[in-house]
Amino acid sequence: MNSEERSQLIDALIEGDISEADFVRLEAEMLVDAEVRQEYYDRVQVDTLIDVETREQSAGVDSEKIVAFPRRTLWLRTTGIAALLAILATVASVNWFVSRHQNIIATNEVEPTASGYGVVAEHLDAKWASDSASIQRGEILPQGPLVLDAGIVQIDLFSGVALVVEGSANFEILSPMDVRVDSGKIRARVPEQARGFRIHTAAGEVVDLGTEFALDVTPDHADVHVIDGEIEWHPTDADMQHMSKGEALRASNDTATTSPLSHDPSRFIGHEELENTLIRGRSERRQEWLTHSAQLANDPRLLLYYPMSQKGGWNRQLVDLSPHAINGTIVRANRSADRWESENAALDFTAAGSRVRVEIPGEHRSMTLYCWARIDSLDRWYNSLFLTDGHELNEPHWQILKDGRLFFSVKKNDPQVSKGERDKHIYYSPKFWTPAQAGQWFQIATTYDIDARNVTHYINGEIVSREAIAEKWLVETVTIGAASIGNWSEPRYKSADPSFAVRNLNGAIDEFAIFGEALNAEEIRELYEIGKP
Amino acid sequence: MNSADQDTQIVALLTEHQLAIRLYVQSLLPGDHSAHDVAQQANATLWKKREDFEVGTNFKAWAFSVARYEVLNHRKKKARESRRLTFSDEMEDFIAAELPQRVDDLEERQIALRGCMQKLKQTDRELIQHRYLHRTSLAEYAAQIGRTAGSLKVSLFRLRSRLQKCIVHQLNLASSKPGGQQA
Numbered sequence: 001m002n003s004e005e006r007s008q009l010i011d012a013l014i015e016g017d018i019s020e021a022d023f024v025r026l027e028a029e030m031l032v033d034a035e036v037r038q039e040y041y042d043r044v045q046v047d048t049l050i051d052v053e054t055r056e057q058s059a060g061v062d063s064e065k066i067v068a069f070p071r072r073t074l075w076l077r078t079t080g081i082a083a084l085l086a087i088l089a090t091v092a093s094v095n096w097f098v099s100r101h102q103n104i105i106a107t108n109e110v111e112p113t114a115s116g117y118g119v120v121a122e123h124l125d126a127k128w129a130s131d132s133a134s135i136q137r138g139e140i141l142p143q144g145p146l147v148l149d150a151g152i153v154q155i156d157l158f159s160g161v162a163l164v165v166e167g168s169a170n171f172e173i174l175s176p177m178d179v180r181v182d183s184g185k186i187r188a189r190v191p192e193q194a195r196g197f198r199i200h201t202a203a204g205e206v207v208d209l210g211t212e213f214a215l216d217v218t219p220d221h222a223d224v225h226v227i228d229g230e231i232e233w234h235p236t237d238a239d240m241q242h243m244s245k246g247e248a249l250r251a252s253n254d255t256a257t258t259s260p261l262s263h264d265p266s267r268f269i270g271h272e273e274l275e276n277t278l279i280r281g282r283s284e285r286r287q288e289w290l291t292h293s294a295q296l297a298n299d300p301r302l303l304l305y306y307p308m309s310q311k312g313g314w315n316r317q318l319v320d321l322s323p324h325a326i327n328g329t330i331v332r333a334n335r336s337a338d339r340w341e342s343e344n345a346a347l348d349f350t351a352a353g354s355r356v357r358v359e360i361p362g363e364h365r366s367m368t369l370y371c372w373a374r375i376d377s378l379d380r381w382y383n384s385l386f387l388t389d390g391h392e393l394n395e396p397h398w399q400i401l402k403d404g405r406l407f408f409s410v411k412k413n414d415p416q417v418s419k420g421e422r423d424k425h426i427y428y429s430p431k432f433w434t435p436a437q438a439g440q441w442f443q444i445a446t447t448y449d450i451d452a453r454n455v456t457h458y459i460n461g462e463i464v465s466r467e468a469i470a471e472k473w474l475v476e477t478v479t480i481g482a483a484s485i486g487n488w489s490e491p492r493y494k495s496a497d498p499s500f501a502v503r504n505l506n507g508a509i510d511e512f513a514i515f516g517e518a519l520n521a522e523e524i525r526e527l528y529e530i531g532k533p
Numbered sequence: 534m535n536s537a538d539q540d541t542q543i544v545a546l547l548t549e550h551q552l553a554i555r556l557y558v559q560s561l562l563p564g565d566h567s568a569h570d571v572a573q574q575a576n577a578t579l580w581k582k583r584e585d586f587e588v589g590t591n592f593k594a595w596a597f598s599v600a601r602y603e604v605l606n607h608r609k610k611k612a613r614e615s616r617r618l619t620f621s622d623e624m625e626d627f628i629a630a631e632l633p634q635r636v637d638d639l640e641e642r643q644i645a646l647r648g649c650m651q652k653l654k655q656t657d658r659e660l661i662q663h664r665y666l667h668r669t670s671l672a673e674y675a676a677q678i679g680r681t682a683g684s685l686k687v688s689l690f691r692l693r694s695r696l697q698k699c700i701v702h703q704l705n706l707a708s709s710k711p712g713g714q715q716a
Contacts, residue, residue, distance in 0.1 A: 011690045016564025023618045031624055041560065041635055046697040048559045049639070049646050051569070052552065054665040 001029060010040050014047050116140035116436070117176045118157035122278050126151035127167065137533075140436040145172045148184065154274055159194040163187065164269055174200075187214040187227075187268040203251035204235035211245075214268040221252045227265045279341075282533060286340040292530045293511075297321035303360055303367070303514040304328075306485075309338055309345035318347075318356055322513075328356040333486065338510035339372055339441035339533040346510035347486070350376065354504050355384075355487035360480040360514070367478060368515040369398045369408070370445045370524075372531060375507040376438050378402050384503045385444065386514075387488040391423075394479045398446060399488075399503070404431035406457050406464075408446045410475040425473035429457035429465045441510075443528045449518035450476055456521070461528025463521055485512055543583045546592040547576060552643065553593065553636035554600050560628050561604045565617065566668060571607045575600040593633055601629060642700050649699035657692055664689060 001009075009026045012018040018026070030036045119140050120126075128135055129147035141155060148167035155163040159176035169184020179186070180200040190197045190208040197208040199215060203222040206213060211229025215222055224233055225248040234240045235251055235258065243249070248261040269277075293307050302322035310319055318328035330347065333354035338345035347356065369386055381402050388395035396410045406429035413423050432442070445458040453474070456466040482489070488503040511531070519527075554575055559568040578599050579586075586595055608619060620628070650658070663674050672682040 007694075008690065011686075011693070013563045015686070015689070016566075017686075018564070018618065020618060027620060027624055031621075031627070037627060037631060041632060042697060043693065044560045044563065045556060045635070045639075045642070046646075046693050046700065048556045048568075049552075049643050049700075050650075050661060050693070050696065051559075051665050052555060053643060053646055053650060054661060055569070058662075058666055 001025065006036060007039065007043075010036075010043050013040075014043055116143055117173045118155050118161075118163075120153055121156040121162070122154040122274065124152040124274065124278055124281065126153045136437070136440050138437070138440040141173060143173070145170065152269055152274060154271065157194075159197065160191045161194045161197050162189045162271060164271055164274055166269060181215060181217045181222075183217050183219060185214070185216045185268055187270065188212065189271055202236070202253045204233060204238075207232040207234060214265060216267065219253070221250050223250050223261055224248060225261075225263055225265055225268070282340040283342075285533065286338075286342060289340075289531050293321075296513075296527075298323075299515070301515045301517045301519075303364065303516045304358065305513045306356070306511070308347050308510045308512070309342065326358060326360055328358045328485065331355045331357060336508050338508075339374070341533075346374070346508040348508040349486035349505040350507065352504060353487070355489065356485040356512075357482070357489075358485065359482050362479075364478045364480070364516050365476060366448055366450045366516070366518040367396070368445060368447045368513075368517065368519045368524075369396070370443075370511075370513040370515065370519075370527070371509050372441055372443050372511040373505065373507055373509045374439060374441045375400070375433055375505070377435065377506045378404060378433060379506060380503055382407070382488070382503050383505050384484065384487050385505065385509075386483060386485050386512075387503070388480055388483040389489045392479075392481075394475050394477055396448065396478055396480065400433065400505075401428075404433035405429055406432065406444065406446065406459075408448070408455055408457070410448065410473075410478055412473050412475055425470065427455040427457070427465075427467050429459070432459045432464060441533060443524075443531060445519070445524050445527075447518035447524075448478070450474070452518065456518075458521075458524045460532070461525040480514075485509065539588055540583065542588045543580070543586065547579060547596075550593060550596050551576075552639035553633075554596055556636060556639065557597055557600050557628075557632055558604055560632055561601065561620070561625060562607070567607065567611075571603050572600065574607070575603040578603060593636075597629065597633060601625070638704070641704060645700045645703035646696060648703055649696050652699075653692075657688070660685065660688060661692065 006026070006029065009018065009022050013023065013026060026036075030040060120135050120137055123135075123137055126135070126148060127150040129149050135141060135153075146169075148165055148169045148171075150167040152167070153165045155165060155173070157163065157173065157176045157179075161176070163179065164187040165171065166185040169186065170182040171184060171186065172180045172182075174180055177194065177196065178198050178200065179188075182202070186199065188197065188199065188208070189212045190210060192210050195208060195210045199206045201215065201217050201222040202219075203217075206215065206224060209230045209232065211231055212227040213229075213231050214225045214227060216225075217223075224231075224243065226243045226245055228245050230242060230244050232240050233243050233249070233251070236253075238258075246263050248263040249258045250261045251258045290307075290309075296302075297305055299305075300323070302324070304320045304324060304326045305322040306318050306320060306328060308318065316330040318330055320326045320328065331354065332351050333347040333349050333356065334351060335344040336346050336348040337343050347354075349355065371385060373385065375383070378400055379402070383400040383402070384398075385400065386396075386398040388397065391397065391411055393411050393414060396408065399407050401407050407426055409424045409426045411424045427446075443458070443460050447456045447458075448469075449456070450469075453469045454466050455469060457464050486505045486509060551572075555568070555572040558572045558575065559565075562568045562571065565571075575596070579596055582599070586592065608617070611617065650661070653661070660674075663669065664671070671685050675682045675685050
C-alpha cells in the first residue's frame with residue numbers, strides 16, 4: 001500500500017465509506033506502523049474539529065476573524081457548556097447546575113484581579129521593612145500590616161483618599177476607607193466622595209468630614225492636626241469632639257486625656273511639597289542618566305543603542321547612538337512619558353501596528369538584549385520586545401508571554417513540525433509581571449552567552465533565571481537582519497494577505513540596546529542603579 | 534473540599550475536556566455520525582459519577598475511560614440495528630494510549646481552523662455544510678449541484694488536507710514559529 005492509497009483509505013474510513021477488506025488491510029498497517037496511526041489521528045482530528053466547528057457556527061455562534069491568536073475565546077467554553085446542559089437536562093438538579101454554570105463562566109474566565117486597596121503613587125527613597133518587601137511606584141499595596149522604615153510614600157487609595165506617610169511608620173490599610181496607624185506620621189487629603197474616611201489609632205479615631213488632616217502617632221499618644229475642613233475625633237474612652245481647620249490636640253493612649261497642641265502643619269510633608277521634591281529628584285536622576293547614557297553610547301560592544309528621549313521628536317526616525325548608526329524607523333508608535341515622567345521621551349507601542357523597524361547586518365555570537373519597558377497589560381499570547389522578521393534559522397526572539405514570563409530563543413533547526421520536532425529551545429524566566437505591576441517601568445535584560453554556555457534573564461538588575469545552553473540547541477552564529485522592536489513582522493506583509501499577527505507590546509519602551517557580547521551581572525546591576533527612575 | 538466546590542471543579546474540567554472527549558470518541562468510531570451523541574452520553578455519565586472522581590487526580594484518564602465504556606455501550610445498542618466495522622481491542626488500546634498525548638492544544642487548533650474555514654471558497658463551504666451539518670448522502674448532493682459523488686469525495690479529501698495544513702500553519706505562525714512548537 002503506498003502512502004497516497006493509505007491516505008485515501010483513512011479518509012474513506014473517516015467517511016464511513018470503506019469496504020471490509022480495505023478496513024482489515026488498513027487496520028493491519030495501523031497496528032504495525034506508528035506513522036500510519038499518526039496520520040489517522042491527524043485526519044480524525046481535523047474531521048472532528050470541522051464537525052464541532054460547523055455545529056457551533058450553525059448554533060448561531062458568532063465567529064470572529066482570527067487574524068492572529070486572540071485570547072482563548074469565551075464562547076468556545078460557553079458553547080461547550082451549552083452542549084453539556086443540553087444533555088444534562090436529563091439529569092436531576094438542573095436548576096442548580098444552571099446557576100452553577102453561570103458562576104463558572106463568571107469565575108473561570110474572570111478578568112485578572114489584583115488584591116489591595118490602593119497603590120503607591122509616589123515615593124521618595126522609601127525603605128520598606130523586609131516583610132513588606134520592596135514596593136515600587138505604581139504598585140498595589142499588599143494587604144496586611146505595612147512597615148515603612150524610612151522615606152516618604154504617597155498612597156492613593158481607591159476611594160480617592162491620598163495619604164502621605166513618612167517613615168518610620170507602622171500601619172495597615174484595612175479598606176479604601178479605613179486605615180490603622182500604630183506609629184508614624186500620616187497626612188490625609190480626603191475628597192468629597194470619600195467623606196467618612198477613618199484613621200484608627202490606639203488613642204482614638206479620626207472620622208473625616210471632607211478635609212485634609214494629619215496625624216503623628218507614637219506608642220504613647222496621637223497628635224491630630226486639622227489642616228483644612230472639619231473632622232470628628234473619637235477618643236477611645238471619651239466623647240467625640242468636632243475639630244475644625246487650624247485646631248490640634250494630643251490624645252494620650254493610656255490616660256484618656258487630651259491636651260491642647262499648637263497647630264503646626266509644617267511638621268508634615270504636604271502633597272504638593274512631596275510632588276515638587278519628587279519632580280526635582282527625578283529630574284536630577286534623569287540628568288545623571290543622560291550623562292551616563294552619552295558615555296554608554298561609546299561602548300564598543302554595542303550593536304545599537306536607542307535612548308528614546310531624542311530631540312527632534314516627531315519625525316519617524318530613531319537615531320542610533322552607537323557607532324554603527326543603525327537608525328530605526330518608527331511606525332505608528334506614539335510618544336509618551338519616560339520612566340522619569342518626562343514627556344515625549346518614550347515610545348508607546350499600544351496602538352495596533354506600532355513598532356520600530358531596524359535592520360542589523362552581520363553575524364554575531366553572544367549578545368545582550370536590553371531595555372527599559374513599561375508594561376500596561378499582557379493581553380496577547382506573545383508581547384514583543386524584539387523579534388526578527390518571520391523566524392528564520394539562527395535568529396533570536398525576545399518577548400513576554402501572556403502569563404508574565406520572559407521568553408528568549410535562537411532558532412536552531414527547520415524541523416518538520418508535523419513530526420513534533422522542535423526548532424529551538426526556549427529559555428523562560430519565572431513570571432515577573434502581574435497586573436498589579438501595570439504601568440511600572442522595568443529594566444529587562446537577557447544575555448546569550450556562548451562562552452559561558454548560558455542564557456540569563458535579568459529584571460531590575462537582578463538575575464531571575466539562568467539556564468545552560470545544551471549542545472543540541474547551541475547556535476554559535478546569530479543573525480538578526482530585519483527586525484521589529486515592540487512588535488513582530490512576519491514576512492507575509494509582502495504578500496497580498498492583509499492579516500498579521502498582533503504582537504505589539506501594550507506599553508512603552510524608553511531605552512533599548514543590543515550588545516554584541518554578554519554583559520555580566522555586575523554590569524547589568526550598574527546599568528540598573530544608574531538608570532532606575 | 535465541599536461538594537459544591539467539587540461540582541464547580543468537575544464542570545470546569547468537563548468544559549476543558551470537551552473537545553478531547555469528542556475526539557477520542559470519534560477516533561474509536563470512525564465514520565460514525567453518532568460520535569457527538571456518544572460524547573454527550575459520556576458527559577452525562579461523568580456527571581452522574583462525579584462523586585467517584587477525586588479532584589486533583591487525572592481527569593483526562595478518568596474521562597477517557599468513561600468515554601470508552603460509552604463507546605462499547607453504543608456499539609452494543611447499535612449491533613442490533615446494523616453491523617459496523619470496529620477496530621480490534623489491540624488497535625483501541627493503541628488509541629487509548631496514544632491519543633491522550635495529542636489533545637492538549639485542541640482549542641487552539643479549533644480557533645485556527647475557524648480562521649482557515651473563513652478563507653474557503655463558497656462552494657467548499659457549502660460542501661462542508663452539507664457533509665457535516667445536513668448529512669444528506671453525497672450522491673444526492675452531487676446530483677443537486679451537477680457533480681459526481683466520486684468527485685465530491687476527492688474534493689472533501691483535499692479540503693480536509695488543506696484545512697489540516699492550514700491549522701498547522703496558523704499554529705506555527707501564531708505560536709510555534711516565534712515560540713517553538715508550543716509556548
